Amino acid sequence: MGPRKELVLTSIVENYIATGDPVASQAIARQQNREGMSAATVRNVMADLSEAGYLEQPHTSAGRVPTAQAFRYYVEQLLRHKSSPRQALPQPTQEQIEESFTGVANATDFFARTSHILALLSGGVGVGLGVAGAAADWELLEHVHFARLGPARVLTVLVTTAGVVRDRLLTLEHDLTPAELETAGNYLNQNFHGWGLERIRQELTRRMDRERNEYDQVLCSLELWAKGAMDPMADRNAHEKSIFVDGVANLMVNEADQRHLREIFLALEEKQRIIDLLNAYVDSKQPSVRVVVGLEETIPELRDLVLIAAPARRGAEHLGTVAVIGPTRMQYASAIGTVTYIADLFGRWAKQP
Numbered sequence: 001m002g003p004r005k006e007l008v009l010t011s012i013v014e015n016y017i018a019t020g021d022p023v024a025s026q027a028i029a030r031q032q033n034r035e036g037m038s039a040a041t042v043r044n045v046m047a048d049l050s051e052a053g054y055l056e057q058p059h060t061s062a063g064r065v066p067t068a069q070a071f072r073y074y075v076e077q078l079l080r081h082k083s084s085p086r087q088a089l090p091q092p093t094q095e096q097i098e099e100s101f102t103g104v105a106n107a108t109d110f111f112a113r114t115s116h117i118l119a120l121l122s123g124g125v126g127v128g129l130g131v132a133g134a135a136a137d138w139e140l141l142e143h144v145h146f147a148r149l150g151p152a153r154v155l156t157v158l159v160t161t162a163g164v165v166r167d168r169l170l171t172l173e174h175d176l177t178p179a180e181l182e183t184a185g186n187y188l189n190q191n192f193h194g195w196g197l198e199r200i201r202q203e204l205t206r207r208m209d210r211e212r213n214e215y216d217q218v219l220c221s222l223e224l225w226a227k228g229a230m231d232p233m234a235d236r237n238a239h240e241k242s243i244f245v246d247g248v249a250n251l252m253v254n255e256a257d258q259r260h261l262r263e264i265f266l267a268l269e270e271k272q273r274i275i276d277l278l279n280a281y282v283d284s285k286q287p288s289v290r291v292v293v294g295l296e297e298t299i300p301e302l303r304d305l306v307l308i309a310a311p312a313r314r315g316a317e318h319l320g321t322v323a324v325i326g327p328t329r330m331q332y333a334s335a336i337g338t339v340t341y342i343a344d345l346f347g348r349w350a351k352q353p
Contacts, residue, residue, distance in 0.1 A: 006077070089337045097345065107320065114127075120247070124247060125245060125246070125251065127243070127274060127325065129274075129322075129323070131320050140195060141188070143193075147178075152172045153169065155168075155170075243271050248264075288310060292307040293328065305325055305328070306325070322346070
C-alpha cells in the first residue's frame, strides 16, 4: 500500500473509531488538505481501498466504514512503529499502573489486579490469566510443618517467604509416625528453603530416582506432596481461580444489539472458554503483544470483538497472560500500550528477590 492510501485509510479508521459513523470523502479531504488532496482525489483513493477489501459502504449515499481487514492493517502499522513499553504511555498513566500494583505479594494477586486495571484503562474487558502452577511456582517455601492427627491423617502447615500461611488436612494411604513426619519436614526445610513450590516437586521426583541413599526421606516427603500438602493447585477449583475477568459491563456502551450482547455475556461467563481463547492466540514463545481482530473462529459469540494480549514472563519462563477484549472501535494505541506495559511490569516484579 502506498503512502497516500495508507494516510487515507488511517484517517478513515481513526474517524470511525471516534464517531462510529460512516466516513465521507469531504471529511477526509478537509483533514488532509495540507497534504494537497482534494475531495475528488480522496474519493478515488477510497474507491481503490474499497475494491481491495479495506472499506465497505453500508448505504448507497453514505460514506465508507473500515472492514476487519482495514483494522488489521491499521494495527500492523501501530505495532510496527510502537515504542518501548515505558515510552508508549503518558507518565501519569504509568504512575497509575505502578501504584495499582503496590503491595502485590504473589502471582495470583498480580493477575487479579491486572484484570481490574485493564478494564478501567481500556474501557473493555480486562483479563489476567495465570498458567497452571504459576502461583505455586512463584510462592517460595519458608517453612513447612506436619502434625499427625490420627491414623493416616496429617495436618500440614505451609508458610511462604511472602508470609502466606496455608493449612491442609491430608488423608494418606498408610499411617506415618510423628518421627517420620518430623523427618520429612526437616528434610524439606533444610533442602528446599526459598525454593518455588513447583520446583520442589520436580526436584523430589528427580532425587527419588537418583539418590537411593535418601530414599526413605524422599519417599515420605514425596508422598506428602502428592497428597497436596504444599500444592495450591491440588484444589479442584484452583484452575478456575487462576483467571480473572473484569469490566464485562463496559461492552454495553458499544453493543446496541441486545441479543448479541447477551451472547457475549454468556460466553465471557464461561471462564474456560476465555482460557481456550487465550491459548489459541497467545503463544508462550511470542516476543510481545498480539492483536487479533475478529474472534469468531474460536468463539462465534465474540464476533466483532478484538483481543489484545501479551505473555507475562519471569525471564524466559511463561507464567501467564494479560489481555483486553474489546470492541472493534477501541483506542488501539492506548490499549496496546497498557497491555504491553503491564506485561513488562510483571517481568520486572517477578525478578525481585
